[in-house]
Amino acid sequence: MKTNEARRLLRHMFEAAITAAQPAHCIPLHLPEPSRGRLIVIGAGKASAAMAKALEENWPGELSGLVVTRYGYVVPCQRIEIVEAAHPVPDAAGVAAAQRIHALVQGLSADDTVLCLISGGGSSLLALPFEGLSLADKQGVNKALLKSGASISEMNCVRRHLSAVKGGRLAAACHPARVVNLMISDVPGDNPIDIASGPTVADPTTCADALAIIRRYGIAVPPAVLDILENGRGESIKPGDARLDRVETRLIATPQMALEAAAAVARQAGVAAHILGDAIEGEARDVGKVMAGIALQVAGRGQPFAAPCVLLSGGETTVTVRGNGRGGRNVEFLLALGVALNGHRGIHAIAGDTDGVDGQEEIAGAWLAPDSLARAWGKGIKPLVSLDDNDAHGFFEALGDSVITGPTLTNVNDFRAILITHELP
Structure with missing residues (x-):
């Protein structure tokens, strides 16, 4: 699946989650x-x-x-x-x-x-x-x-x-x-x-x-x-x-209703959908690392699911602010996920807040593509430095990968979708 196709499918799932909660x-x-x-x-x-x-x-x-x-x-x-x-x-x-x-x-x-x-x-x-x-x-x-x-x-x-x-x-x-x-x-x-x-x-x-x-x-x-x-x-x-x-x-x-609506969109596109949980909490960067481990196991070994598939989750992670960046929790999750995936060419993702505001920014969230880290390095942006400074919004905005919805007029918490397009030998 090409990057543009993956992005369209992920955005369609996010929109379906928001629509279900209208x-x-x-x-x-x-x-x-x-x-x-x-x-x-x-x-x-x-x-x-x-x-x-x-x-x-x-x-x-x-x-x-x-x-x-x-x-x-x-x-x-x-x-x-x-x-x-x-x-x-x-x-x-x-x-x-x-x-x-x-x-x-x-x-x-x-x-x-x-x-x-x-x-x-x-x-x-x-x-x-x-x-x-x-x-x-x-x-x-x-x-x-x-x-x-x-x-x-x-x-x-x-x-x-x-x-x-x-x-x-x-x-x-x-x-x-x-x-x-x-x-x-x-x-x-x-x-x-x-x-x-x-x-x-x-x-x-x-x-x-x-x-x-x-x-x-x-x-x-x-x-x-x-x-x-x-x-x-x-x-x-x-x-x-x-x-x-x-x-x-x-x-x-509820968040579960929104995730089920997104899962239906994926299945209509011929992609298996698996809801990992609607109430996942913890430090955003830690959840990102764990989700990366699951996605890599799917891509590399076909466990616990076979690719192509999408891993869906909701809940509300937290960020312990230690840096001087712009937050927020969904993009911090996504940046930590990207760092752990290290440019895996078969994995794409989206993370966003269903109310259209991640942290205090008028930005819902962001996309992650296999080349996100490479593009950042090409611009002189160091992913780990951005993560340590709690500046994931700045990271994805510099790549042009922010997801902006405007006010959605609903709120069923965080939405995360990780699309594994194929397994690697």
Whole structure:
């Protein structure tokens, strides 16, 4: 298979994964039955505006509400107000949005329904600091977590216990209304407490857990943060709390669904597809090395699969930032994969974030071709130096191999596809 053919197939698979998680496809299948009272719509995340639009187009009755999404991810709605805020580090707009959403669900009756549209990115976008904390405190902790190498589950545990709306608190504020969560999962394992840090679901983790994570990664935090965690004031809403008795959660799109859609594209092209996992975590460069080892075994020995085939995986890797480069986790995975493959002529790959933003760059990810390293050396770029400096975006951009989608209006986490075109003797 020629490089251009391999690239087209990989891009088609990535696009299929994104399409499978589009709210317009998923929302209509999961709408609740209308209730006697009002329908109040709230939400947060990179997909929340597109979810709101799909809801408006498919809901038969009256509704009103407010959702917050990332800057640039607005989809115009007629009855649901859409506001924008910052991601991945919260800003004042996110605080204001969280305050308004919290106020919107006050004083509801048992006949009312709150429909919560939750997707990845909501942890930053729905930012209401716990009493005694400032926005600056939250921003500092968030930046430190992002650089620490902590897993998304660990980061969200800390966030839940420093928030006035996360960890089930927003659902408790809706009581006694019925609460229906429609969630697009961007987290390994699809645990609702980790999607936008679980504002409308019960949280079994504790302040002690959050404190242990901060200490594990040596994160410096303000004294007010330590006080809230050490004395337990930041405890979240626990399973069994009566205020959450009428909460139901529906996962409408997941990483596994996206991977299955990509696999179908590969099989239609006559290429066997193997999903290695939808919840793979770990340091991005380490995952890259492991995946390279599997791909080389396929190419060299036909084990555990015969070529041609594609190896698909999802999840959320992490990057412990030690250099001064531009990140992010998908391209760091890809660069580490390329270094380990060392120009193997039968292996191509793509890695990207399904929300269109890898790290803090408006770049979804990148391609890897058999000649990527050679082209880099020809430009005087040293792959290992770029990797050590956490500058994989700079590496692939210099080659013209960045993958740019723009806002995809959904988010089912990382997408990785390694195409082994043939076995070598």
